[in-house]
Amino acid sequence: MGRFVSFTLNGKPVRVYVEDNEILLNTLRYKLGIKSAKYGCGIGECGACTVLVDGRAVLSCLTLTTEVEGKEVLTAEGLGTPERLHTIQKAFAEHAAVQCGYCTPGFVMTAAALLKENPNPSEEEVREYIRGNYCRCTGYYNIVKAILAAAKELSGEA
Amino acid sequence: MTFKVSPGPKLDINKANTHILPPFTLIEPGSLKELLEVKAKYGEKAAILAGGTDLLVKMKLRILEPEYVISLKKVRSELSGIRREGDEIVIGAATLLRDIELNDSIMRLAPALFDAVIVMGGVQIRNMGTIGGNLGNASPAADTAPPLLVHSASVKLLSTSGERIVPLEEFFTGPGRTVMRPDEIIYEVRLKALGKGCGSAFMKIARTAFDLAKISAAAMICVEDGVIKEAKVAVGSAAPTPVRARSAEDALVGKAPTPETFLEAGKAARNDISPIDDVRSTAWYRRRVIAPLLHDVLQKALGRIGV
The missing domain is CATH 3.30.390.50 (CO dehydrogenase flavoprotein, C-terminal domain)
Known part of the structure; x- marks a missing residue:
């Protein structure tokens, strides 16, 4: 069985027909043209599918699409574009916080949620907040650096 | 302005992943009364979807394959919230772990629970998972259980035939098992706030x-x-x-x-x-x-x- 679901995706209203057992990640990737959120483990361990729902970081692989009815979904595409990167995205590029890139959109979205809640996080707070995102390439060092740099720039200190 | 929706893909997208959700019929009760009626009607055939961080994983791993999934989407506000009642703290079953973590009074009056919640998964899991879900899942490793036990917690269960309050100590009967009947839902968790001269903590x-x-x-x-x-x-x-x-x-x-x-x-x-x-x-x-x-x-x- 299925049904229509309406929600806001990156600031624009969408209406899409989904199956009852359809997860948000698949709706985004296969029906709505979103490619940033990734399928990693599928069982809530890796954070590669992280998107923001009403400003909160959640796992789109463990969210039924029907659950976001009426809500605001934000993905990396809505944060910035290749021409106009968001400060966090730019910081990831500038600090080489990317190797294979698979986990990056998840990290960027988690960082976006963090900086909205806590504009001046300490290194420890950053590490704590990104605990649910796995990166198997970088060892996290540059990711943490990038998030701290983005925080500085966003709060006007850089 | 409407976002352009591409026609559906040829492949069955629910089969595009390594872990696939089995099919089920979704029910979205619009009121608490309706929720209890649906649970009474379908009993063990129906699973309640609170945060999904346990249920959907178990379904993807084929540990559980409920015929019906009952979403709390439309009754979430009725089942959420943290309030004080005398020397008790009352937490709605669908209250997010993250909201427990961010609540001042939990940190002050039930610090053991605060300790537990902040080490549960990553922030994403805490933005999804609920206290009722953690207890109902009845894992021997449920992080909220030891703090709630030392805070003399009890669980209020609802069904169409009424309510009952079960001390948490009597709630769990084995791994994944509780005293809950198939027609019951967890409505709220009640715990004792710290008294004067008392302190509590949790570690794992x-x-x-x-x-x-x-x-x-x-x-x-x-x-x-x-x-x-x-x-x-x-x-x-x-x-x-x-x-x-x-x-x-x-x-x-x-x-x-x-x-x-x-x-x-x-x-x-x-x-x-x-x-x-x-x-x-x-x-x-x-x-x-x-x-x-x-x-x-x-x-x-x-x-x-x-x-």
């Missing part, structure tokens, strides 16, 4: 903070005139259910709150647990580590008295 030993506990423990102690007047100790991942460690409690009451007392209590707790070897740890290790773990958690609880 896990491979990483993200991981499930090899063993966990919570303690609540009250000290008056240099003597422990009241003590509650609970241990997780060391028996088929989270358990109270009464031998440890007996070893504490009437003594001075010293490191020696705490270590003795930790050793005494070995009588209260029945750990097994499993994927996360061994019975041998759990029996050894419980003593220093309880020592540490009691020290932490002591340090919070009067703060």
